[in-house]
Amino acid sequence: GDIRGSLDEALRVVNTSPLSAMMGDALAQAKGSGPADFRIRLNLPVTNIDRARISGTATLAGNDLHITPGSPPLQKAQGQVVFTESGFALVGVQAGLLGGQARLEGGMRPGTPGATPTTVFKAQGTTTAAGLRQTPQLGIASRLASTAVGSTTYNATLGFFQGAPEILVTSTLQGMALGLPAPFNKAADAQLPLRFENTMVRDAPAGAQHDVLLVELGRLAAVRFVRDVSGPQPRVLRGSLGVGLADNEAAPTPEQGVTANINLTTVNIDAWEALFDQISAEGTGAGGTTAASTATAIPPSPPLTASAARASASATQSYLPTNIALRARELSFEGRTLNNLVIGGSRQGLIWRANLDATQLNGYVEYRQSAGGGAGGLYARLSRLQLTQTNERELDALLDEQPANLPALDVVVDDLELRGKKLGRLEIDAVNRGAGAVAREGGVREWRLRKLNLTMPEASFTATGNWAAVGPTATPPGSAPGTRPLARASTEQRRTVMSFKLDIADSGKLLNRFGMKDVVRGGKGRMEGQVSWLGSPTTLDNASLNGYFNINLEAGQFLKADPGIAKLLGVLSLQSLPRRLTLDFRDVFSQGFSFDFVRGDVTIEQGIAATNNLQMKGVNAAVLMDGKADIARETQDIKVLVVPEIDAG
Numbered sequence: 123g124d125i126r127g128s129l130d131e132a133l134r135v136v137n138t139s140p141l142s143a144m145m146g147d148a149l150a151q152a153k154g155s156g157p158a159d160f161r162i163r164l165n166l167p168v169t170n171i172d173r174a175r176i177s178g179t180a181t182l183a184g185n186d187l188h189i190t191p192g193s194p195p196l197q198k199a200q201g202q203v204v205f206t207e208s209g210f211a212l213v214g215v216q217a218g219l220l221g222g223q224a225r226l227e228g229g230m231r232p233g234t235p236g237a238t239p240t241t242v243f244k245a246q247g248t249t250t251a252a253g254l255r256q257t258p259q260l261g262i263a264s265r266l267a268s269t270a271v272g273s274t275t276y277n278a279t280l281g282f283f284q285g286a287p288e289i290l291v292t293s294t295l296q297g298m299a300l301g302l303p304a305p306f307n308k309a310a311d312a313q314l315p316l317r318f319e320n321t322m323v324r325d326a327p328a329g330a331q332h333d334v335l336l337v338e339l340g341r342l343a344a345v346r347f348v349r350d351v352s353g354p355q356p357r358v359l360r361g362s363l364g365v366g367l368a369d370n371e372a373a374p375t376p377e378q379g380v381t382a383n384i385n386l387t388t389v390n391i392d393a394w395e396a397l398f399d400q401i402s403a404e405g406t407g408a409g410g411t412t413a414a415s416t417a418t419a420i421p422p423s424p425p426l427t428a429s430a431a432r433a434s435a436s437a438t439q440s441y442l443p444t445n446i447a448l449r450a451r452e453l454s455f456e457g458r459t460l461n462n463l464v465i466g467g468s469r470q471g472l473i474w475r476a477n478l479d480a481t482q483l484n485g486y487v488e489y490r491q492s493a494g495g496g497a498g499g500l501y502a503r504l505s506r507l508q509l510t511q512t513n514e515r516e517l518d519a520l521l522d523e524q525p526a527n528l529p530a531l532d533v534v535v536d537d538l539e540l541r542g543k544k545l546g547r548l549e550i551d552a553v554n555r556g557a558g559a560v561a562r563e564g565g566v567r568e569w570r571l572r573k574l575n576l577t578m579p580e581a582s583f584t585a586t587g588n589w590a591a592v593g594p595t596a597t598p599p600g601s602a603p604g605t606r607p608l609a610r611a612s613t614e615q616r617r618t619v620m621s622f623k624l625d626i627a628d629s630g631k632l633l634n635r636f637g638m639k640d641v642v643r644g645g646k647g648r649m650e651g652q653v654s655w656l657g658s659p660t661t662l663d664n665a666s667l668n669g670y671f672n673i674n675l676e677a678g679q680f681l682k683a684d685p686g687i688a689k690l691l692g693v694l695s696l697q698s699l700p701r702r703l704t705l706d707f708r709d710v711f712s713q714g715f716s717f718d719f720v721r722g723d724v725t726i727e728q729g730i731a732a733t734n735n736l737q738m739k740g741v742n743a744a745v746l747m748d749g750k751a752d753i754a755r756e757t758q759d760i761k762v763l764v765v766p767e768i769d770a771g
Contacts, residue, residue, distance in 0.1 A: 142730040156185040176207045194257045243280040265401040269301035272310045283322040303393035315340045315650035317696045335481040353436035379444030444469045465592010482508040497554040499530040504536040546578030580632040587620035619654040645678025664754035679716040
């Protein structure tokens with residue numbers, strides 16, 4: 123007879139009948155909406171009821187169907203389901219799926235005698251980037267679709283093992299542009315063959331459910347994860363990641379953890395970190411999967427609690443490599459660019475360790491991620507490090523944009539080179555006092571420089587200081603982070619304050635090291651003081667420079683130098699004095715001025731240095747200077763009092 127009834131009710135009837143067990147409970151979690159037309163034929167022999175037969179059709183007319191909570195829904199399905207007491211088949215079924223239209227076929231086929239029947243569905247269709255984004259059941263794939271534009275065709279197969287779905291999807295991705303970081307970005311008309319396969323492990327330990335997640339992108343990349351899907355969040359047990367490898371290379375799957383073998387032309391770590399943060403943040407808005415769902419399947423659910431969000435973040439972390447071999451011609455990371463880089467590294471929880479070698483550096487680096495999402499910590503012991511002017515600009519931009527995320531630093535460099543100048547051994551110890559530290563200890567948010575040492579044969583420089591917002595109000599210890607607005611705009615003004623001491627063994631050789639040759643010969647002593655300026659610690663802003671310092675040098679000589687090299691030193695050399703005096707002292711001063719000492723105090727206000735007690739004493743003369751010098755413009759207004767020793771020599 124003909125019956126019109128609820129599709130959802132019909133599914134409940136199927137799932138309470140012997141047919142459900144025959145199908146391996148493939149439709150146990152299926153849900154439907156809307157009415158459907160059923161035509162049923164029963165053959166019930168009264169004398170032999172065991173030979174009862176049932177056959178019929180169910181006609182779908184715009185119904186929505188959800189086969190499993192972790193699979194994408196079929197929308198406005200049309201077609202027929204032909205069924206008997208031993209199975210069913212889809213006939214001419216079409217439905218909306220993943221933002222496009224799909225043609226579906228398959229059903230339940232009886233197995234060989236004694237074997238379990240198999241249930242398989244196949245789909246051919248078109249998917250759109252918008253449709254993928256609107257399908258949260260795809261989990262990470264749905265969140266990655268935020269970088270995609272366009273549409274592409276695909277083929278998909280959905281099977282079941284002990285009630286758990288198994289999925290295979292293939293596509294050329296032609297027609298869909300990808301905005302992922304290189305080398306996974308592509309234009310819409312380019313092909314990038316995709317194979318996504320998720321199958322259950324047949325020999326998993328008793329009581330556990332494990333699956334294998336495989337993703338291949340042509341020859342570009344291959345990812346394989348073995349995961350435990352018994353709990354609310356799939357967790358990676360072991361896996362491998364190979365990117366850009368030659369035909370004879372591979373990334374083997376270890377007994378535990380994740381191994382990565384990567385060989386690329388360019389790598390942008392900042393772009394990948396931003397993408398990872400994005401998909402992790404979007405993922406915390408949805409609950410986990412059931413044990414019978416796929417790894418990437420995340421059905422809609424209420425927002426997670428704090429503990430559940432941490433568990434979700436931990437599960438996401440399990441996808442990251444624990445051992446990595448990386449080769450890259452160019453790698454950029456937090457404002458720095460490294461060339462011809464080779465890394466051998468490992469990860470343990472939130473701690474990353476690596477030995478690395480590149481054109482610009484060589485040594486050991488350890489990075490500790492913050493569990494709370496704030497600034498982490500960087501520990502490095504490098505044999506050499508080169509910083510170019512381009513590196514400085516990139517670093518300055520990074521510091522100005524993200525002061526709250528600047529990590530703590532514990533760095534030692536044996537051989538530092540800045541803009542082509544060798545600066546000797548560098549030691550840095552710095553911490554970022556963020557909102558949490560302020561709440562515990564009081565004070566203000568700041569990046570605190572506890573130690574900055576530069577050591578070279580000619581001199582040693584030591585400094586301490588901080589980098590903080592201009593005019594912040596201190597927060598008392600124990601205050602909640604929300605006591606006052608702690609988050610600031612990236613355009614806020616921040617001031618660097620630095621107390622320094624420069625012990626000089628040979629001032630002439632020190633100036634030679636900085637490119638000012640033949641200005642001074644010899645000279646030893648000390649400069650000590652404090653300076654401050656608006657901007658980051660790596661960018662000295664002359665216009666806002668304030669502070670003071672004391673200079674005390676002994677046993678040196680100002681040489682006959684070009685004032686263009688250093689105009690202030692040109693004044694100190696007194697080489698131009700003979701042209702400004704009526705008396706002729708050329709034989710005394712024109713070749714420079716030997717001094718027993720140079721000492722005095724200098725104050726700096728808005729880039730203007732001033733002194734009223736700078737003294738020089740030599741065999742030939744005593745000199746007292748009083749005046750000002752504009753550091754940025756390299757101009758001076760200085761009064762010089764010279765008392766020559768007429769009888770000298």
